[in-house]
Amino acid sequence: MSNTYRAWGWTPGAGLEGLQLIDKPLPKPGPGQILVTNHAIALNPVDWKICEWGHADWHQGTVPGVDGAGIVSAVGEGVDLPLGSRVAYHQSLSRDGSFAEHCVVDASLVMHIPANFEATAAAAVPCPALTAWQALAKIASGASRDVLVVGAGGAVGFYLVQLAAQQGLRVWATASEKHHARLKQLGVVGVFDYRASDWQEALKAALGERPLHAVFDTVSGAHAASLAHLLGYNGHLVCIQDRQENAPLPAFSTAISLHEVALNSIHAHGRLLDRQALRVAGERLLQQVADGRLLAPQRLDFAFEALPQALRQLKDGSASGKWVTRLV
Structure with a gap:
């Protein structure tokens, strides 16, 4: 594995126009964390909104993106997930996100991908489906x-x-x-x-x-x-x-x-029981989509190198569906 990875970096005050494809040092997961090698990335409205609005924890080069799917390529202390496990995740807005070849996420919140489900389909599930699940639970x-x-x-x-x-x-x-x-x-x-x-x-x-x-x-x-x-x-x-x-x-x-309804808040305010409940719900939703019991929005494919353009199309509403890119 290389010591660097490609990622889309954010520029303060520049909105979507300020996204730049950059090389970043490959991070090591800390205690309770894993490094996911992304196989697929999905776009959500929150992604373009935070790119334009900014975030208190963001700085030059922060990586946007909340949804991704891939394999576990490294684990931190206290994590017993096997390397190579296929997982999907929803990332905190306060940390480097999914718009990259790799992403460090909390192991307690990743969801195992069903064996009969491809990464591009799995990446498109976490943010919208978990938000819908939380809304209904209210x-x-x-x-x-x-x-x-x-x-x-x-x-x-x-x-x-x-x-x-x-x-x-x-x-x-x-x-x-x-x-x-x-x-x-x-x-x-x-x-x-x-x-x-x-x-x-x-x-x-x-x-x-x-x-x-x-x-x-x-x-x-x-x-x-x-x-x-x-x-x-x-x-x-x-x-x-x-x-x-x-x-x-x-x-x-x-x-x-x-x-x-604030899905992102679980990263800062969710206790262990909250995280366990979210993970169980996420894995159930992934299985339902994989089995066809829950239909997913139409998928719109884009190239990783064209991510800012896809975000602009998502913002403009020029196409109906879920924007997803395959990295591997």
Whole structure:
């Protein structure tokens, strides 16, 4: 193994234009860590957003990227994972990420890849599927089984509608019209074009006397707040993007619960039991996708050398699907 590796390095204040393909010294994993030789890397919206917004822990040459898959090529003290193990991972935003030939990650959070599953497919699962799983876990059972997934055309929404339907929930969704037929095939009972001015009234008419038990919003905290009135008594407003800083409805009205979904926070705030639960859930999701019980978004392939261009296309929304590159 070489003493250096190729990685995409970040430049402060330069956004996606400042990403540069650089050589970095090969790191050694510390206690509880492993070195993964990446076989595949997947892109997520958080990747281009942090590249443009910046991060308190980032500096010149920090490597972006949260999702990857490959093999264990070195282990730190206290780690008993065999070398060569096939794993997928979600990396902390505070450390060098997956946009590289190698990545050091915490051994406690890596997920074993099923034997019948290729790395390119596995790399595309962690961030969106685990986010969807966390979002769904926020809500308790209620009198109504009707839930709304806002922005179901994205990868998180794509997984979320399937997981919710598998739990017996009656799933409604908003998405651009090109996604409607596919979402209905996944078990969504009704899909509304979010650009239509009357979509909320159409949803209310379709629901009739049944209230919405939960709204899962993938747009923003402000957008989620604007939908709080759609919820019934003791309903749940789940923010997958951003959070609610203030209650969107008056006290002692419908008594809704507010939820924040923040997958990255487990790296700094998750205890051992949290990490174990996440790993178990991740491996279950990987197996479900491998078995075809959970369908993955369409894969969009790109070359590692063209990663910044793929991030720009992800940001622009010029193509629908999950951007993935194979390194090996």
